[in-house]
Amino acid sequence: MGALTDIFAATDAEAASLxxxxxxxxxxxxxxxxxxxxxxxxxxQNILLGTGVxxxxxxxxxxxxASEDGPWITRIPPPLFDAIAGMDEERxxxxxxxxxxxxxxxxxxxxxxxxxx
Numbered sequence: 881m882g883a884l885t886d887i888f889a890a891t892d893a894e895a896a897s898l899x900x901x902x903x904x905x906x907x908x909x910x911x912x913x914x915x916x917x918x919x920x921x922x923x924x925q926n927i928l929l930g931t932g933v934x935x936x937x938x939x940x941x942x943x944x945x946a947s948e949d950g951p952w953i954t955r956i957p958p959p960l961f962d963a964i965a966g967m968d969e970e971r972x973x974x975x976x977x978x979x980x981x982x983x984x985x986x987x988x989x990x991x992x993x994x995x996x997x
Contacts, residue, residue, distance in 0.1 A: 883950065885916040889961075895953055900946045904953075915988050921956055923982045927975055928963040936960070 886903065888910025898904060905912055918937045925936035936957070943953040967975065979985060 883914075883917075885913045887911050887913055887916070895943055895955070898944075898953065900944065900951050900953070917984075918954075920984050921960070923984055924964075924975075924979055925957065925960045927978050929959055 886905045888904040888908040890898070890904075890908045894908065898907065904910060918940050919933070921940060922931075922933040922936035925931045925939075926933050929936075931939070939957040939960075941955040941957075943955050945952040
């Protein structure tokens, strides 16, 4: 886990139309991130919504995959998307600091600036 990840916003129809050969952030608004995986999204959902990490991981939906080795298109749960989109700058700082203290980020040795981008 922890591969190069494109995190992007798209409607269901837009995501379905995306070719697995395309680079999502060249088509849709988003960011490129390294060392992201379902566990990190699960810990973020835990911080923002109080969902248990394992429950949050199970809520991530595989939309498409080329093979078991990837690439994959995975949908994060709509409540997590809404919670992320609704954060103001102060809330982003608070959440980034809490997220940075999780075991997953400590293992990757991420700095606060890495988590906030």
